Amino acid sequence: MTPRVRGWRPLEGALLAVAAIVALAAAAAPALVRDGRVVPSDLGAAAAVLAAYAALHVAMCWRAPDADPFIVPLLALFGGLSLTLVRRLAPDFATAELRWQLLAVGAVAVVALGPVETRTLQRYRYSLASAGIALVGVTLLFGRSAEGAVAGAPRLWLGVGSLGFQPSEVMKLVLIVFLAGYIDDRRELLSEGGPRIGRWRLPPVPYLAPLAVMLGLSLLMLVVQRDLGAALLLFAITLGMLYLATLRADVVAVALAAFAGGAIYLHGHAEIVATRAAIWLDPWSASQDAGYQLVQGLVAIASGGVVGTGIGRGQPGIVPAVHTDYIFAAVAEELGVAGAAAVLAVYGVLAWRGFRIALGARRSFDALLAAGLTIGLAFQEAIIIGGNLRLMPLTGITLPFLSYGGSSLLICAVCAGLLLRISRPSSVPDGGLA
Amino acid sequence: MTPVRDPFATGVARLAALVFGLLALQGGATAYWGFVRAEGLTARPDNPRRIAFDQQIRRGRLLDRAGAELAVTRFDADGIPTRVYPEPAAAPVTGFQTWRYGAGSVGGASYGAGSAEAAYDAALRGDLGSRIGHVLATRVLGRPQVGHDVVLTIDAALQATAAGALAGREGAVVVLDVADGAVRALVSLPTFDPAALDDGRTPPDEASSPLFNRATQGRYPPGSTFKTVTLAAALAAGAARLDAVVADGGGAVETFEGYAVRCANEPDGAVRFDIAHAFAYSCNLTFARLGRDVGRPAFERQARAFGIDAAPPFPLPTAAGQLSNDDAMPLPELVSAAFGQGEVLATPLHMALVAAAAAGDGRIPTPYLLADVPGVRWWSIGDERGTWRRAMSAGVAADVRRAMITAAEVGYVGTAQLAGGPRVGGKTGTAQAADGLPHAWFIGFAPAEAPRVAVAVLVVHGGEGIRAAAPIAGRVLAAALAADGASATMPVRIRSSAAHRISLLPPSEGE
Numbered sequence: 001m002t003p004r005v006r007g008w009r010p011l012e013g014a015l016l017a018v019a020a021i022v023a024l025a026a027a028a029a030p031a032l033v034r035d036g037r038v039v040p041s042d043l044g045a046a047a048a049v050l051a052a053y054a055a056l057h058v059a060m061c062w063r064a065p066d067a068d069p070f071i072v073p074l075l076a077l078f079g080g081l082s083l084t085l086v087r088r089l090a091p092d093f094a095t096a097e098l099r100w101q102l103l104a105v106g107a108v109a110v111v112a113l114g115p116v117e118t119r120t121l122q123r124y125r126y127s128l129a130s131a132g133i134a135l136v137g138v139t140l141l142f143g144r145s146a147e148g149a150v151a152g153a154p155r156l157w158l159g160v161g162s163l164g165f166q167p168s169e170v171m172k173l174v175l176i177v178f179l180a181g182y183i184d185d186r187r188e189l190l191s192e193g194g195p196r197i198g199r200w201r202l203p204p205v206p207y208l209a210p211l212a213v214m215l216g217l218s219l220l221m222l223v224v225q226r227d228l229g230a231a232l233l234l235f236a237i238t239l240g241m242l243y244l245a246t247l248r249a250d251v252v253a254v255a256l257a258a259f260a261g262g263a264i265y266l267h268g269h270a271e272i273v274a275t276r277a278a279i280w281l282d283p284w285s286a287s288q289d290a291g292y293q294l295v296q297g298l299v300a301i302a303s304g305g306v307v308g309t310g311i312g313r314g315q316p317g318i319v320p321a322v323h324t325d326y327i328f329a330a331v332a333e334e335l336g337v338a339g340a341a342a343v344l345a346v347y348g349v350l351a352w353r354g355f356r357i358a359l360g361a362r363r364s365f366d367a368l369l370a371a372g373l374t375i376g377l378a379f380q381e382a383i384i385i386g387g388n389l390r391l392m393p394l395t396g397i398t399l400p401f402l403s404y405g406g407s408s409l410l411i412c413a414v415c416a417g418l419l420l421r422i423s424r425p426s427s428v429p430d431g432g433l434a
Numbered sequence: 435m436t437p438v439r440d441p442f443a444t445g446v447a448r449l450a451a452l453v454f455g456l457l458a459l460q461g462g463a464t465a466y467w468g469f470v471r472a473e474g475l476t477a478r479p480d481n482p483r484r485i486a487f488d489q490q491i492r493r494g495r496l497l498d499r500a501g502a503e504l505a506v507t508r509f510d511a512d513g514i515p516t517r518v519y520p521e522p523a524a525a526p527v528t529g530f531q532t533w534r535y536g537a538g539s540v541g542g543a544s545y546g547a548g549s550a551e552a553a554y555d556a557a558l559r560g561d562l563g564s565r566i567g568h569v570l571a572t573r574v575l576g577r578p579q580v581g582h583d584v585v586l587t588i589d590a591a592l593q594a595t596a597a598g599a600l601a602g603r604e605g606a607v608v609v610l611d612v613a614d615g616a617v618r619a620l621v622s623l624p625t626f627d628p629a630a631l632d633d634g635r636t637p638p639d640e641a642s643s644p645l646f647n648r649a650t651q652g653r654y655p656p657g658s659t660f661k662t663v664t665l666a667a668a669l670a671a672g673a674a675r676l677d678a679v680v681a682d683g684g685g686a687v688e689t690f691e692g693y694a695v696r697c698a699n700e701p702d703g704a705v706r707f708d709i710a711h712a713f714a715y716s717c718n719l720t721f722a723r724l725g726r727d728v729g730r731p732a733f734e735r736q737a738r739a740f741g742i743d744a745a746p747p748f749p750l751p752t753a754a755g756q757l758s759n760d761d762a763m764p765l766p767e768l769v770s771a772a773f774g775q776g777e778v779l780a781t782p783l784h785m786a787l788v789a790a791a792a793a794g795d796g797r798i799p800t801p802y803l804l805a806d807v808p809g810v811r812w813w814s815i816g817d818e819r820g821t822w823r824r825a826m827s828a829g830v831a832a833d834v835r836r837a838m839i840t841a842a843e844v845g846y847v848g849t850a851q852l853a854g855g856p857r858v859g860g861k862t863g864t865a866q867a868a869d870g871l872p873h874a875w876f877i878g879f880a881p882a883e884a885p886r887v888a889v890a891v892l893v894v895h896g897g898e899g900i901r902a903a904a905p906i907a908g909r910v911l912a913a914a915l916a917a918d919g920a921s922a923t924m925p926v927r928i929r930s931s932a933a934h935r936i937s938l939l940p941p942s943e944g945e
Contacts, residue, residue: 240449243445243448244442244445244446244449245445247445247448287478287480288480295478295480296480298467298471298475299475299476299478299480299481299483301464301467301468302467302468302471302472302475302476303472303475303476303481303483304468305468305469305472306468314483315482315483315486332464332468336468337464337465337468337469340461340464340468341461341464341465344457344460344461344464345457347457348453348454348457351450351454351457352450355446355449358446359442359443359446364442371445371446371449374453375449375453378453378456378457382456382460385460386456386459386460386463389460389463389464389467390463391459391460391463
């Protein structure tokens with residue numbers, strides 16, 4: 001297939017128009033509730049972000065007419081919704097949120113259309129991995145808590161002055177890039193057997209090594225940084241990508257058991273793990289202290305009903321950290337179970353496109369990278385929403401694309417940009433996976 | 435493309451299945467919390483949404499039978515609602531609304547336990563009886579929820595008259611429609627100012643239990659008013675006829691297993707009189723004998739037929755009375771129960787229902803409070819009306835009625851008979867109380883020839899029924915009948931449910 005040089009992208013344009021209507025309606029709703037009318041300045045921020053995505057759409061027509069047409073409209077929809085929710089629920093962050101949203105569009109554009117090929121990432125996989133581990137190490141030593149956090153809160157941030165970021169977010173992307181390269185290097189080896197223990201053949205050593213390293217690193221993060229969410233996510237991504245390479249369910253089971261064993265051990269030795277487990281099992285008896293956030297989150301979800309109170313009319317602000325960890329509860333309260341299901345469906349569409357891009361990739365590294373990015377986003381979404389819904393213990397990570405959070409949003413934008421880039425038929429094909 | 439699925443595609447397919455499975459699980463969990471568990475979660479006391487939502491509800495008014503406002507919600511400039519109670523005398527019926535007391539409520543407003551505010555909360559809030567389309571439109575458009583007005587059977591003027599007649603003494607007055615049990619007045623003193631509870635003032639003098647509804651929940655020895663029950667038992671068992679003559683006056687004494695009973699109340703010189711006059715003179719000895727002659731099983735059966743042992747069905751909480759503290763009922767206890775002492779306890783509502791049964795055809799109507807909820811279809815609010823029990827045959831009821839009229843004419847009930855007022859029938863009671871003056875009682879009905887209204891009056895530690903209770907009953911009955919004259923028909927919307935349809939006309943004599 002010869003890539004087109006330029007061309008209209010009618011599906012993307014149409015979907016973007018739909019996303020823009022939804023996002024503008026959402027932006028108008030709080031003003032309507034508050035003042036009874038909507039003036040242009042109420043829509044300014046959303047319009048700016050949507051205009052940026054429209055510009056990205058035009059650029060895509062120009063530079064990447066064959067790229068996936070779903071990603072950009074999904075980003076625009078999430079971006080507009082996130083902007084509206086954060087501006088109302090955390091007005092102090094309104095300006096920062098707009099800045100991050102615009103930066104995110106830029107990041108998508110640079111990654112998807114810029115000069116850096118995925119091959120370059122592949123080439124520097126070990127350098128990236130080393131930098132990532134160094135970053136985590138520095139955070140372990142010098143990390144600080146988020147601004148305004150209580151004493152003793154997890155120290156997950158690195159920064160100079162007022163600029164700060166969460167290395168674990170970067171680590172997520174680095175891990176995916178590294179594993180894609182690592183697996184691609186050892187495709188033949190991975191399909192062979194490994195050492196035997198009795199009748200059970202272990203997976204090959206190249207499989208076990210990163211698994212063991214990541215298991216150790218995750219548990220270390222858990223203990224030292226008490227960053228349960230990130231530890232779980234990094235471990236899950238590792239496991240998912242290595243499963244993709246070997247299809248060994250037994251090893252996944254053993255790895256999960258090891259992780260569970262580690263978690264149970266920590267349950268007795270790390271207060272935060274014990275607390276999280278206890279409030280997961282019984283939030284009701286601690287509803288005024290440790291379980292307050294979880295219970296209030298569930299009350300918020302319960303308050304929505306079928307279609308919700310409408311944006312601007314609910315009171316999700318009662319839930320602590322509603323603009324970051326609990327944005328899904330705000331969606332469920334103000335847009336109801338129907339709106340929450342719609343948001344989940346949009347994540348489903350994103351995962352569907354991500355897996356399609358992985359299957360259609362020309363190069364095996366790109367295929368692995370796309371699959372890894374997709375499960376990374378999907379697992380992150382499942383971990384935080386699962387925590388909100390009491391399907392699993394609550395761990396504080398962001399909801400991709402919707403939560404407020406600069407590092408999170410930028411990294412997610414880079415992930416989306418990479419997916420877009422991989423979805424472009426490369427001008428220089430060099431050996432497909434299939 | 436190779437037709438064989440390569441391992442990578444298989445892996446992607448499986449991971450995709452996992453991801454979509456997780457998404458489905460999240461959707462299911464959202465629906466679980468959003469639908470299945472929603473009611474319990476949103477009702478949590480620590481859910482601040484409920485009070486915010488409740489405060490914007492245009493709560494319906496409580497109206498009396500003629501449309502006078504008993505409770506109405508007003509909003510101040512900031513949109514904060516206050517519940518106003520224009521008829522303070524109606525407090526025992528309306529109850530109160532408060533945003534302060536969390537107990538017994540689920541966040542939001544709470545209501546005095548056992549009040550119309552609580553009993554009809556769903557209709558007043560507008561949760562009930564609204565068309566689904568209206569409910570949806572209200573929610574989607576964010577309009578304040580509008581509740582329904584609730585019309586009660588209470589007559590505000592009569593309620594005020596009855597409360598005023600008690601003149602600040604501790605006690606209770608219950609006024610019922612004989613035909614169908616509509617509660618026209620229900621007074622309990624001391625009472626409270628419903629509006630005062632929300633602004634920080636506690637009810638005056640907690641020791642006097644102003645929130646305790648003596649009319650429906652206060653259990654008192656009924657004294658001689660209970661002779662009505664004994665008379666019905668004796669008439670039904672054939673142990674007595676109204677015109678059977680006894681010689682119990684003139685200081686006669688009979689001893690029941692060591693318990694000496696004398697007549698005590700007969701006028702000077704009256705030695706021989708018939709049963710009707712024994713009832714009129716409230717002769718303890720005659721009724722002790724009747725109790726013994728009827729025997730414990732039949733006496734108990736009659737008391738149960740009057741519902742003394744049970745809590746009457748009513749929108750406000752009611753208490754059951756009792757015949758005895760325990761299963762044992764030796765003869766002295768039986769005979770003293772027969773004239774309303776011993777261990778017998780009953781509420782003023784019980785005794786008003788006894789009067790209503792005698793005034794009517796022997797049936798005890800279910801007492802009710804809900805006249806109408808305008809604009810709501812009747813099947814969604816329910817009909818409180820009905821027959822609770824059959825206390826006695828129409829013939830026995832006619833005899834009991836006649837005895838009560840005799841009591842008013844020649845006996846000690848005359849103080850209930852106002853000059854120029856309606857002819858009444860009734861029975862006084864002076865119930866020995868352990869800790870002070872006796873409780874003064876009166877039960878009765880008017881007009882004597884075709885009773886329409888039944889009443890029970892209790893003055894706690896009021897002394898003699900004839901002096902303390904009967905005059906109050908006379909004023910109340912006269913006021914009730916005067917109100918009847920002013921508006922002959924009650925504005926109850928007759929709901930054409932055959933099963934519940936009860937004639938609003940008084941039953942004909944001797945039916």
